[in-house]
Amino acid sequence: MATKHARVAARFMISPAVLLLLGWMIVPLSMTLYFSFLRYNLLMPGMEEFTGLTNYRFFLTDPAFFAALTNTILLVGGVLLVTVVGGILLALLLDQPFFGQGIVRILVIAPFFVMPTVSALVWKNMFMNPVNGLFAHAAKALGLQPFDFLSAAPLTSIIGIVSWQWLPFATLILLTALQSLDQEQLEAAEMDGAPWIKRFWFIMLPHLARAITVVILIQTIFLLSVFAEILVTTNGGPGTASTNLTYLIYMQSLLQFDVGGGSAGGVVAIILANIVAIFLMRMIGKNLDA
Protein backbone atom coordinates (compact mmCIF):
# COMPACT_ATOMS: atom_id res chain seq x y z
CA MET A 1 0.00 0.00 0.00
CA ALA A 2 1.26 3.41 -0.87
CA THR A 3 2.47 5.58 1.97
CA LYS A 4 1.12 9.02 2.63
CA HIS A 5 4.42 10.43 1.47
CA ALA A 6 4.15 8.58 -1.84
CA ARG A 7 0.60 9.78 -2.35
CA VAL A 8 1.55 13.40 -1.88
CA ALA A 9 4.43 12.94 -4.28
CA ALA A 10 2.13 11.26 -6.79
CA ARG A 11 -0.32 14.12 -6.72
CA PHE A 12 2.58 16.48 -7.26
CA MET A 13 3.72 14.53 -10.31
CA ILE A 14 0.30 14.35 -11.90
CA SER A 15 -0.58 18.00 -11.46
CA PRO A 16 1.48 19.56 -14.30
CA ALA A 17 -0.20 17.32 -16.88
CA VAL A 18 -3.65 17.86 -15.37
CA LEU A 19 -3.28 21.62 -15.05
CA LEU A 20 -1.96 22.03 -18.59
CA LEU A 21 -4.76 19.98 -20.10
CA LEU A 22 -7.30 21.74 -17.93
CA GLY A 23 -6.03 25.09 -19.19
CA TRP A 24 -5.97 23.84 -22.77
CA MET A 25 -9.60 22.77 -22.43
CA ILE A 26 -11.14 25.53 -20.37
CA VAL A 27 -9.49 28.67 -21.74
CA PRO A 28 -10.17 28.23 -25.47
CA LEU A 29 -13.49 26.48 -24.89
CA SER A 30 -14.90 29.26 -22.79
CA MET A 31 -13.57 31.79 -25.31
CA THR A 32 -15.31 29.93 -28.15
CA LEU A 33 -18.51 29.85 -26.14
CA TYR A 34 -18.22 33.55 -25.29
CA PHE A 35 -17.44 34.63 -28.87
CA SER A 36 -20.35 32.60 -30.16
CA PHE A 37 -22.75 35.01 -28.47
CA LEU A 38 -21.02 38.11 -29.87
CA ARG A 39 -21.23 39.98 -33.10
CA TYR A 40 -17.51 39.99 -33.69
CA ASN A 41 -15.81 40.43 -37.03
CA LEU A 42 -12.06 40.98 -37.29
CA LEU A 43 -12.62 43.41 -40.15
CA MET A 44 -14.76 45.62 -37.92
CA PRO A 45 -12.77 45.95 -34.70
CA GLY A 46 -14.45 47.75 -31.81
CA MET A 47 -17.94 46.82 -33.01
CA GLU A 48 -18.31 43.77 -30.77
CA GLU A 49 -21.66 43.47 -29.07
CA PHE A 50 -23.74 40.80 -27.44
CA THR A 51 -26.24 39.30 -29.85
CA GLY A 52 -27.60 36.29 -27.99
CA LEU A 53 -28.28 33.34 -30.23
CA THR A 54 -28.13 35.25 -33.53
CA ASN A 55 -24.87 33.58 -34.61
CA TYR A 56 -26.38 30.17 -34.01
CA ARG A 57 -29.51 31.09 -35.92
CA PHE A 58 -27.46 32.28 -38.90
CA PHE A 59 -25.10 29.33 -38.79
CA LEU A 60 -27.79 26.68 -38.45
CA THR A 61 -30.09 28.16 -41.10
CA ASP A 62 -27.29 28.80 -43.61
CA PRO A 63 -27.80 26.42 -46.56
CA ALA A 64 -24.03 25.88 -46.43
CA PHE A 65 -24.42 24.38 -42.95
CA PHE A 66 -26.88 21.79 -44.18
CA ALA A 67 -24.62 20.97 -47.13
CA ALA A 68 -21.60 20.73 -44.84
CA LEU A 69 -23.43 18.50 -42.39
CA THR A 70 -24.53 16.19 -45.19
CA ASN A 71 -21.02 16.12 -46.62
CA THR A 72 -19.54 15.40 -43.19
CA ILE A 73 -21.89 12.46 -42.72
CA LEU A 74 -21.22 11.16 -46.22
CA LEU A 75 -17.47 11.57 -45.81
CA VAL A 76 -17.33 9.86 -42.43
CA GLY A 77 -19.81 7.15 -43.43
CA GLY A 78 -18.19 6.52 -46.81
CA VAL A 79 -14.69 6.21 -45.42
CA LEU A 80 -15.90 3.99 -42.57
CA LEU A 81 -17.68 1.69 -45.00
CA VAL A 82 -14.64 1.32 -47.25
CA THR A 83 -12.10 0.96 -44.47
CA VAL A 84 -14.05 -1.40 -42.23
CA VAL A 85 -15.18 -3.77 -45.00
CA GLY A 86 -11.82 -3.50 -46.75
CA GLY A 87 -10.00 -3.84 -43.45
CA ILE A 88 -11.83 -7.05 -42.53
CA LEU A 89 -11.12 -8.59 -45.93
CA LEU A 90 -7.46 -7.54 -45.83
CA ALA A 91 -7.00 -8.75 -42.27
CA LEU A 92 -8.47 -12.14 -43.20
CA LEU A 93 -6.10 -12.33 -46.17
CA LEU A 94 -2.99 -11.25 -44.24
CA ASP A 95 -3.81 -13.73 -41.50
CA GLN A 96 -3.39 -16.62 -43.98
CA PRO A 97 0.03 -18.20 -44.29
CA PHE A 98 1.89 -17.01 -47.40
CA PHE A 99 5.42 -16.14 -48.50
CA GLY A 100 6.70 -12.69 -47.56
CA GLN A 101 4.04 -11.88 -44.95
CA GLY A 102 6.24 -9.32 -43.24
CA ILE A 103 6.93 -7.37 -46.42
CA VAL A 104 3.32 -7.33 -47.58
CA ARG A 105 2.27 -6.10 -44.15
CA ILE A 106 4.74 -3.24 -44.43
CA LEU A 107 3.43 -2.33 -47.90
CA VAL A 108 -0.16 -2.34 -46.69
CA ILE A 109 0.35 -0.10 -43.66
CA ALA A 110 2.59 2.41 -45.45
CA PRO A 111 -0.16 4.88 -46.49
CA PHE A 112 -0.94 5.59 -42.85
CA PHE A 113 2.44 7.26 -42.42
CA VAL A 114 2.10 9.59 -45.39
CA MET A 115 1.25 13.11 -44.30
CA PRO A 116 -2.23 14.24 -45.39
CA THR A 117 -1.01 17.06 -47.61
CA VAL A 118 1.31 14.74 -49.51
CA SER A 119 -1.26 12.02 -50.11
CA ALA A 120 -3.90 14.54 -51.16
CA LEU A 121 -1.57 16.25 -53.63
CA VAL A 122 -0.16 13.04 -55.05
CA TRP A 123 -3.65 11.69 -55.68
CA LYS A 124 -4.94 15.00 -57.00
CA ASN A 125 -2.13 15.70 -59.45
CA MET A 126 -0.49 12.44 -60.36
CA PHE A 127 -3.55 10.21 -60.42
CA MET A 128 -6.78 12.20 -60.74
CA ASN A 129 -5.61 15.03 -62.97
CA PRO A 130 -7.78 14.86 -66.14
CA VAL A 131 -4.88 15.65 -68.49
CA ASN A 132 -1.67 14.22 -67.07
CA GLY A 133 -2.89 11.92 -64.31
CA LEU A 134 -2.34 8.18 -64.46
CA PHE A 135 -6.09 7.53 -64.44
CA ALA A 136 -6.49 9.79 -67.49
CA HIS A 137 -3.67 7.93 -69.25
CA ALA A 138 -5.34 4.64 -68.43
CA ALA A 139 -8.71 5.86 -69.68
CA LYS A 140 -7.20 7.06 -72.95
CA ALA A 141 -5.39 3.76 -73.40
CA LEU A 142 -8.74 2.01 -73.10
CA GLY A 143 -10.32 4.44 -75.53
CA LEU A 144 -12.42 6.14 -72.86
CA GLN A 145 -12.96 9.81 -72.08
CA PRO A 146 -10.74 10.92 -69.12
CA PHE A 147 -12.78 11.68 -66.02
CA ASP A 148 -12.20 14.90 -64.08
CA PHE A 149 -12.48 13.35 -60.63
CA LEU A 150 -12.17 16.39 -58.39
CA SER A 151 -14.55 18.59 -60.41
CA ALA A 152 -17.14 15.99 -61.36
CA ALA A 153 -17.16 13.92 -58.17
CA PRO A 154 -15.26 15.94 -55.54
CA LEU A 155 -16.65 14.34 -52.41
CA THR A 156 -16.33 10.79 -53.72
CA SER A 157 -12.74 11.50 -54.76
CA ILE A 158 -11.91 12.85 -51.30
CA ILE A 159 -13.58 9.80 -49.73
CA GLY A 160 -11.26 7.69 -51.89
CA ILE A 161 -8.14 9.58 -50.83
CA VAL A 162 -9.03 9.52 -47.13
CA SER A 163 -9.97 5.84 -47.30
CA TRP A 164 -6.55 5.05 -48.74
CA GLN A 165 -4.98 6.77 -45.73
CA TRP A 166 -7.14 5.00 -43.14
CA LEU A 167 -7.43 1.51 -44.61
CA PRO A 168 -4.06 0.54 -43.07
CA PHE A 169 -5.23 1.61 -39.62
CA ALA A 170 -8.37 -0.53 -39.79
CA THR A 171 -6.45 -3.45 -41.26
CA LEU A 172 -3.72 -3.34 -38.64
CA ILE A 173 -6.13 -3.25 -35.71
CA LEU A 174 -8.43 -5.94 -37.11
CA LEU A 175 -5.43 -8.12 -37.92
CA THR A 176 -4.13 -7.74 -34.37
CA ALA A 177 -7.55 -8.73 -33.04
CA LEU A 178 -7.83 -11.66 -35.45
CA GLN A 179 -4.48 -13.03 -34.37
CA SER A 180 -5.66 -13.22 -30.76
CA LEU A 181 -8.47 -15.56 -31.81
CA ASP A 182 -8.30 -19.01 -30.27
CA GLN A 183 -7.20 -21.30 -33.12
CA GLU A 184 -8.51 -24.42 -31.40
CA GLN A 185 -12.03 -23.11 -31.50
CA LEU A 186 -11.74 -22.66 -35.27
CA GLU A 187 -10.26 -26.11 -35.74
CA ALA A 188 -13.02 -27.68 -33.69
CA ALA A 189 -15.62 -25.98 -35.84
CA GLU A 190 -13.79 -27.06 -38.97
CA MET A 191 -13.71 -30.67 -37.82
CA ASP A 192 -17.40 -30.53 -37.08
CA GLY A 193 -17.83 -29.69 -40.74
CA ALA A 194 -18.73 -26.01 -40.44
CA PRO A 195 -18.10 -24.33 -43.82
CA TRP A 196 -15.82 -21.28 -43.96
CA ILE A 197 -18.65 -18.77 -44.17
CA LYS A 198 -20.22 -20.15 -41.00
CA ARG A 199 -16.91 -20.10 -39.18
CA PHE A 200 -16.47 -16.50 -40.27
CA TRP A 201 -19.97 -15.45 -39.31
CA PHE A 202 -20.31 -17.26 -35.99
CA ILE A 203 -16.75 -17.28 -34.64
CA MET A 204 -14.52 -14.70 -36.30
CA LEU A 205 -16.97 -11.83 -36.69
CA PRO A 206 -18.21 -11.92 -33.08
CA HIS A 207 -14.58 -12.04 -31.95
CA LEU A 208 -13.82 -8.99 -34.11
CA ALA A 209 -16.90 -7.05 -32.98
CA ARG A 210 -15.02 -5.18 -30.27
CA ALA A 211 -12.13 -4.23 -32.52
CA ILE A 212 -14.54 -3.12 -35.25
CA THR A 213 -16.32 -0.86 -32.78
CA VAL A 214 -13.02 0.64 -31.68
CA VAL A 215 -12.00 1.25 -35.30
CA ILE A 216 -15.32 2.92 -36.08
CA LEU A 217 -15.25 5.18 -33.05
CA ILE A 218 -11.62 6.27 -33.29
CA GLN A 219 -11.80 6.85 -37.02
CA THR A 220 -14.98 8.86 -36.59
CA ILE A 221 -13.22 11.20 -34.16
CA PHE A 222 -10.45 11.81 -36.69
CA LEU A 223 -12.68 11.83 -39.78
CA LEU A 224 -14.97 14.51 -38.36
CA SER A 225 -11.90 16.76 -38.51
CA VAL A 226 -10.68 16.03 -42.05
CA PHE A 227 -9.20 19.31 -43.21
CA ALA A 228 -5.88 19.24 -45.09
CA GLU A 229 -7.18 16.86 -47.77
CA ILE A 230 -9.99 19.29 -48.62
CA LEU A 231 -7.79 22.37 -48.40
CA VAL A 232 -5.25 21.19 -50.96
CA THR A 233 -7.59 19.39 -53.37
CA THR A 234 -10.87 21.24 -53.83
CA ASN A 235 -10.96 24.10 -51.31
CA GLY A 236 -14.38 22.78 -50.41
CA GLY A 237 -15.76 23.27 -53.92
CA PRO A 238 -17.14 23.39 -56.45
CA GLY A 239 -19.60 25.51 -54.47
CA THR A 240 -20.02 23.62 -51.24
CA ALA A 241 -19.86 20.20 -52.89
CA SER A 242 -16.94 19.03 -50.77
CA THR A 243 -17.14 21.36 -47.75
CA ASN A 244 -17.37 19.54 -44.45
CA LEU A 245 -18.14 21.14 -41.09
CA THR A 246 -14.49 21.61 -40.19
CA TYR A 247 -13.79 23.33 -43.48
CA LEU A 248 -16.93 25.49 -43.27
CA ILE A 249 -15.95 26.77 -39.84
CA TYR A 250 -12.40 27.39 -41.01
CA MET A 251 -13.71 29.47 -43.94
CA GLN A 252 -16.04 31.45 -41.76
CA SER A 253 -13.43 32.21 -39.11
CA LEU A 254 -10.14 32.64 -40.94
CA LEU A 255 -11.23 33.58 -44.46
CA GLN A 256 -14.28 35.71 -43.69
CA PHE A 257 -12.98 36.84 -40.28
CA ASP A 258 -16.39 36.23 -38.73
CA VAL A 259 -15.26 35.26 -35.24
CA GLY A 260 -18.78 35.12 -33.81
CA GLY A 261 -20.22 32.94 -36.54
CA GLY A 262 -17.16 30.69 -36.65
CA SER A 263 -17.34 30.21 -32.90
CA ALA A 264 -21.01 29.28 -33.03
CA GLY A 265 -20.05 26.69 -35.67
CA GLY A 266 -17.26 25.50 -33.41
CA VAL A 267 -19.69 24.90 -30.57
CA VAL A 268 -21.94 22.91 -32.92
CA ALA A 269 -18.94 20.82 -34.03
CA ILE A 270 -17.95 20.15 -30.42
CA ILE A 271 -21.45 18.95 -29.56
CA LEU A 272 -21.51 16.61 -32.57
CA ALA A 273 -18.07 15.18 -31.75
CA ASN A 274 -19.08 14.66 -28.15
CA ILE A 275 -21.96 12.43 -29.12
CA VAL A 276 -19.43 10.05 -30.69
CA ALA A 277 -16.92 10.56 -27.90
CA ILE A 278 -19.33 9.41 -25.19
CA PHE A 279 -19.66 5.97 -26.79
CA LEU A 280 -15.91 5.66 -27.34
CA MET A 281 -15.10 6.64 -23.78
CA ARG A 282 -17.51 4.07 -22.43
CA MET A 283 -15.80 1.31 -24.43
CA ILE A 284 -12.31 2.29 -23.35
CA GLY A 285 -13.45 2.75 -19.76
CA LYS A 286 -14.85 -0.77 -19.67
CA ASN A 287 -11.52 -2.08 -20.88
CA LEU A 288 -9.69 -0.26 -18.12
CA ASP A 289 -11.51 -2.30 -15.49
CA ALA A 290 -10.78 -5.62 -17.16
Add this chain to the structure above:
Amino acid sequence: MARSVSTQRKLVTTVFAWAIGIAIFFPILWTILTSFKTEAAAIADPPVWFNFHWTLENYATVQERSNYFRHFMNSVIISGGSTLLGLIIAVPAAWAMAFVPARRTKDVLMWMLSTKMLPPVGVLVPIYLLFRDLGLLDTRIGLVIVLTLINLPIIVWMLYTYFKEIPGEILEAARMDGATLRSEIIHVLTPMAIPGMASTVLLNIILAWNEAFWTLNLTAAKAAPLTAFIASYSSPEGLFYAKLSAASTMAIAPILIMGWFSQKQLVRGLTFGAVK
Protein backbone atom coordinates in the same frame (compact mmCIF):
# COMPACT_ATOMS: atom_id res chain seq x y z
CA MET B 1 -0.31 -21.95 -36.33
CA ALA B 2 -1.16 -25.58 -35.93
CA ARG B 3 -3.16 -25.88 -39.11
CA SER B 4 -1.27 -27.25 -42.06
CA VAL B 5 -2.01 -25.69 -45.39
CA SER B 6 -1.36 -27.14 -48.79
CA THR B 7 1.50 -25.57 -50.70
CA GLN B 8 -0.77 -24.88 -53.61
CA ARG B 9 -3.14 -22.83 -51.49
CA LYS B 10 -0.21 -21.00 -49.95
CA LEU B 11 1.07 -20.06 -53.42
CA VAL B 12 -2.32 -18.73 -54.49
CA THR B 13 -2.57 -16.67 -51.31
CA THR B 14 0.95 -15.38 -51.88
CA VAL B 15 0.18 -14.09 -55.36
CA PHE B 16 -3.07 -12.54 -54.24
CA ALA B 17 -1.64 -10.88 -51.12
CA TRP B 18 1.36 -9.47 -52.96
CA ALA B 19 -0.85 -8.05 -55.72
CA ILE B 20 -3.01 -6.24 -53.18
CA GLY B 21 -0.02 -5.10 -51.14
CA ILE B 22 1.65 -3.60 -54.18
CA ALA B 23 -1.60 -1.96 -55.31
CA ILE B 24 -2.01 -0.24 -51.95
CA PHE B 25 1.63 0.81 -51.88
CA PHE B 26 1.59 1.89 -55.51
CA PRO B 27 0.93 5.64 -55.06
CA ILE B 28 3.98 5.85 -52.79
CA LEU B 29 6.11 3.79 -55.17
CA TRP B 30 4.99 5.94 -58.10
CA THR B 31 5.86 9.12 -56.20
CA ILE B 32 9.33 7.81 -55.42
CA LEU B 33 9.89 6.75 -59.05
CA THR B 34 8.60 10.05 -60.41
CA SER B 35 10.95 12.01 -58.18
CA PHE B 36 13.88 10.64 -60.22
CA LYS B 37 12.38 11.52 -63.61
CA THR B 38 12.66 14.62 -65.75
CA GLU B 39 9.48 16.71 -65.86
CA ALA B 40 8.80 15.46 -69.39
CA ALA B 41 9.15 11.82 -68.39
CA ALA B 42 6.95 12.41 -65.34
CA ILE B 43 3.89 13.17 -67.47
CA ALA B 44 4.76 10.86 -70.39
CA ASP B 45 1.84 9.01 -71.94
CA PRO B 46 2.10 6.03 -71.91
CA PRO B 47 3.80 6.23 -68.51
CA VAL B 48 7.45 5.18 -68.24
CA TRP B 49 8.13 2.72 -65.44
CA PHE B 50 11.82 2.08 -64.93
CA ASN B 51 13.55 2.74 -68.24
CA PHE B 52 13.92 6.49 -68.00
CA HIS B 53 16.88 8.73 -67.50
CA TRP B 54 17.32 8.69 -63.69
CA THR B 55 18.22 12.09 -62.31
CA LEU B 56 18.67 13.75 -58.92
CA GLU B 57 18.05 17.16 -60.41
CA ASN B 58 14.58 17.55 -58.83
CA TYR B 59 15.95 17.18 -55.35
CA ALA B 60 18.51 19.88 -55.99
CA THR B 61 15.92 22.19 -57.56
CA VAL B 62 13.46 21.81 -54.69
CA GLN B 63 16.15 22.71 -52.17
CA GLU B 64 17.41 25.65 -54.26
CA ARG B 65 14.06 27.23 -54.95
CA SER B 66 12.42 26.96 -51.60
CA ASN B 67 15.02 26.27 -48.97
CA TYR B 68 13.59 22.85 -48.35
CA PHE B 69 16.05 22.18 -45.57
CA ARG B 70 14.57 24.95 -43.46
CA HIS B 71 11.09 23.39 -43.56
CA PHE B 72 12.56 19.99 -42.89
CA MET B 73 14.28 21.36 -39.80
CA ASN B 74 11.02 23.02 -38.73
CA SER B 75 9.37 19.61 -38.87
CA VAL B 76 12.22 18.04 -36.90
CA ILE B 77 12.17 20.75 -34.24
CA ILE B 78 8.40 20.86 -33.93
CA SER B 79 7.83 17.10 -33.76
CA GLY B 80 10.94 16.43 -31.68
CA GLY B 81 10.36 19.38 -29.37
CA SER B 82 6.72 18.58 -28.71
CA THR B 83 7.57 14.94 -28.06
CA LEU B 84 10.34 15.80 -25.62
CA LEU B 85 8.25 18.36 -23.78
CA GLY B 86 5.31 15.96 -23.69
CA LEU B 87 7.51 13.23 -22.28
CA ILE B 88 8.86 15.47 -19.52
CA ILE B 89 5.31 16.29 -18.43
CA ALA B 90 3.83 12.83 -18.99
CA VAL B 91 6.43 10.51 -17.43
CA PRO B 92 5.89 11.67 -13.84
CA ALA B 93 2.12 11.69 -14.30
CA ALA B 94 1.98 8.21 -15.83
CA TRP B 95 4.42 6.90 -13.22
CA ALA B 96 2.27 8.19 -10.39
CA MET B 97 -0.94 6.86 -11.86
CA ALA B 98 0.51 3.43 -12.53
CA PHE B 99 2.29 2.89 -9.22
CA VAL B 100 0.40 5.01 -6.73
CA PRO B 101 -3.16 4.62 -7.98
CA ALA B 102 -5.69 6.70 -6.11
CA ARG B 103 -9.44 6.45 -6.07
CA ARG B 104 -9.83 8.91 -8.88
CA THR B 105 -6.94 7.78 -11.11
CA LYS B 106 -9.27 6.17 -13.60
CA ASP B 107 -11.42 9.28 -13.82
CA VAL B 108 -8.36 11.43 -14.40
CA LEU B 109 -7.20 9.13 -17.19
CA MET B 110 -10.61 9.14 -18.83
CA TRP B 111 -10.86 12.89 -18.53
CA MET B 112 -7.44 13.33 -20.16
CA LEU B 113 -8.62 11.17 -23.00
CA SER B 114 -11.74 13.25 -23.39
CA THR B 115 -9.64 16.33 -24.17
CA LYS B 116 -8.42 14.45 -27.23
CA MET B 117 -12.00 14.16 -28.48
CA LEU B 118 -12.30 17.90 -28.75
CA PRO B 119 -12.51 18.75 -32.46
CA PRO B 120 -9.65 21.16 -33.17
CA VAL B 121 -11.87 23.39 -35.25
CA GLY B 122 -13.94 24.05 -32.13
CA VAL B 123 -11.08 26.01 -30.61
CA LEU B 124 -9.53 27.32 -33.82
CA VAL B 125 -10.75 30.90 -33.34
CA PRO B 126 -9.57 31.45 -29.75
CA ILE B 127 -6.23 29.75 -30.33
CA TYR B 128 -5.66 31.80 -33.45
CA LEU B 129 -6.51 35.06 -31.64
CA LEU B 130 -4.44 34.14 -28.57
CA PHE B 131 -1.49 33.29 -30.78
CA ARG B 132 -1.89 36.56 -32.68
CA ASP B 133 -1.94 38.59 -29.47
CA LEU B 134 0.96 36.70 -27.91
CA GLY B 135 3.04 36.92 -31.08
CA LEU B 136 3.12 33.13 -31.43
CA LEU B 137 1.70 32.92 -34.96
CA ASP B 138 4.19 31.40 -37.38
CA THR B 139 6.67 30.49 -34.65
CA ARG B 140 8.10 27.07 -33.92
CA ILE B 141 7.63 27.49 -30.19
CA GLY B 142 3.92 28.14 -30.69
CA LEU B 143 3.49 24.91 -32.63
CA VAL B 144 5.57 22.97 -30.13
CA ILE B 145 3.16 24.12 -27.40
CA VAL B 146 0.02 23.22 -29.32
CA LEU B 147 1.27 19.83 -30.48
CA THR B 148 2.50 18.99 -26.98
CA LEU B 149 -0.96 19.68 -25.61
CA ILE B 150 -2.90 17.79 -28.26
CA ASN B 151 -0.65 14.72 -27.98
CA LEU B 152 -0.18 14.78 -24.21
CA PRO B 153 -3.19 12.50 -23.52
CA ILE B 154 -1.82 9.88 -25.92
CA ILE B 155 1.64 10.01 -24.32
CA VAL B 156 0.23 9.71 -20.80
CA TRP B 157 -2.01 6.82 -21.83
CA MET B 158 0.67 4.88 -23.64
CA LEU B 159 3.19 5.31 -20.84
CA TYR B 160 0.52 4.36 -18.32
CA THR B 161 -0.28 1.08 -20.07
CA TYR B 162 3.45 0.26 -20.33
CA PHE B 163 4.20 1.20 -16.72
CA LYS B 164 1.23 -0.87 -15.60
CA GLU B 165 3.00 -3.96 -16.90
CA ILE B 166 6.02 -3.44 -14.67
CA PRO B 167 5.43 -5.58 -11.57
CA GLY B 168 4.91 -3.43 -8.49
CA GLU B 169 6.68 -5.99 -6.26
CA ILE B 170 10.03 -5.01 -7.71
CA LEU B 171 9.50 -1.43 -6.68
CA GLU B 172 8.40 -2.51 -3.24
CA ALA B 173 11.50 -4.65 -2.86
CA ALA B 174 13.66 -1.69 -3.78
CA ARG B 175 11.80 0.44 -1.29
CA MET B 176 12.35 -2.15 1.44
CA ASP B 177 16.05 -2.09 0.68
CA GLY B 178 15.94 1.58 1.49
CA ALA B 179 15.90 3.05 -2.00
CA THR B 180 14.72 6.63 -2.07
CA LEU B 181 12.07 7.73 -4.53
CA ARG B 182 14.76 9.27 -6.67
CA SER B 183 16.99 6.22 -6.87
CA GLU B 184 13.92 4.02 -7.28
CA ILE B 185 13.00 5.93 -10.43
CA ILE B 186 16.53 6.15 -11.82
CA HIS B 187 17.87 2.67 -11.05
CA VAL B 188 14.83 0.42 -10.99
CA LEU B 189 12.06 1.91 -13.03
CA THR B 190 13.84 3.63 -15.89
CA PRO B 191 15.70 0.59 -17.26
CA MET B 192 12.45 -1.39 -17.31
CA ALA B 193 10.46 1.43 -18.84
CA ILE B 194 12.80 2.26 -21.70
CA PRO B 195 11.23 0.01 -24.38
CA GLY B 196 7.76 1.39 -23.67
CA MET B 197 9.05 4.93 -23.67
CA ALA B 198 10.87 4.36 -26.94
CA SER B 199 7.69 3.26 -28.70
CA THR B 200 5.77 6.14 -27.18
CA VAL B 201 8.36 8.56 -28.53
CA LEU B 202 8.28 6.96 -31.95
CA LEU B 203 4.51 7.08 -32.27
CA ASN B 204 4.35 10.61 -31.02
CA ILE B 205 6.95 11.85 -33.48
CA ILE B 206 4.95 10.25 -36.28
CA LEU B 207 1.72 11.90 -35.15
CA ALA B 208 3.36 15.30 -34.70
CA TRP B 209 5.24 15.09 -38.02
CA ASN B 210 2.02 14.45 -39.93
CA GLU B 211 -0.26 16.79 -37.99
CA ALA B 212 -1.96 18.95 -40.59
CA PHE B 213 -4.59 21.10 -38.94
CA TRP B 214 -2.68 23.35 -36.58
CA THR B 215 0.48 23.35 -38.67
CA LEU B 216 -1.51 24.62 -41.66
CA ASN B 217 -3.53 27.19 -39.74
CA LEU B 218 -0.89 28.64 -37.44
CA THR B 219 2.10 29.01 -39.74
CA ALA B 220 3.00 31.05 -42.79
CA ALA B 221 6.45 31.11 -44.36
CA LYS B 222 8.82 31.14 -41.41
CA ALA B 223 7.85 28.28 -39.14
CA ALA B 224 6.04 26.15 -41.72
CA PRO B 225 6.90 22.48 -41.31
CA LEU B 226 6.76 20.06 -44.25
CA THR B 227 2.99 19.55 -44.05
CA ALA B 228 2.45 23.25 -44.71
CA PHE B 229 5.32 23.50 -47.20
CA ILE B 230 3.91 20.67 -49.32
CA ALA B 231 0.47 22.29 -49.19
CA SER B 232 1.98 25.28 -50.97
CA TYR B 233 2.49 22.97 -53.96
CA SER B 234 -1.27 22.69 -54.41
CA SER B 235 -1.11 25.15 -57.28
CA PRO B 236 0.36 25.74 -59.73
CA GLU B 237 3.71 24.23 -58.80
CA GLY B 238 2.01 20.92 -58.09
CA LEU B 239 1.77 20.43 -61.82
CA PHE B 240 5.53 19.93 -61.90
CA TYR B 241 5.15 16.30 -60.93
CA ALA B 242 8.80 15.45 -60.64
CA LYS B 243 9.50 18.29 -58.22
CA LEU B 244 6.32 17.62 -56.26
CA SER B 245 7.42 13.99 -56.01
CA ALA B 246 10.92 14.87 -54.86
CA ALA B 247 9.58 17.19 -52.15
CA SER B 248 7.03 14.56 -51.10
CA THR B 249 9.52 11.71 -51.02
CA MET B 250 11.84 13.61 -48.73
CA ALA B 251 8.89 14.58 -46.51
CA ILE B 252 7.56 11.07 -46.02
CA ALA B 253 10.72 8.94 -46.10
CA PRO B 254 11.91 9.44 -42.50
CA ILE B 255 8.47 8.84 -41.04
CA LEU B 256 7.75 5.86 -43.27
CA ILE B 257 10.86 4.15 -41.93
CA MET B 258 10.01 5.04 -38.33
CA GLY B 259 6.46 3.87 -38.86
CA TRP B 260 7.51 0.47 -40.07
CA PHE B 261 9.50 0.00 -36.88
CA SER B 262 6.62 1.03 -34.68
CA GLN B 263 3.75 -0.86 -36.33
CA LYS B 264 3.05 -3.04 -33.28
CA GLN B 265 2.94 -0.14 -30.85
CA LEU B 266 0.78 1.81 -33.24
CA VAL B 267 -2.22 -0.37 -32.49
CA ARG B 268 -1.82 0.05 -28.79
CA GLY B 269 -1.15 3.77 -28.88
CA LEU B 270 -3.96 4.68 -31.21
CA THR B 271 -6.61 2.57 -29.52
CA PHE B 272 -5.61 3.72 -26.02
CA GLY B 273 -5.00 0.14 -25.02
CA ALA B 274 -8.46 -1.02 -26.10
CA VAL B 275 -6.90 -3.42 -28.64
CA LYS B 276 -3.54 -5.03 -27.95
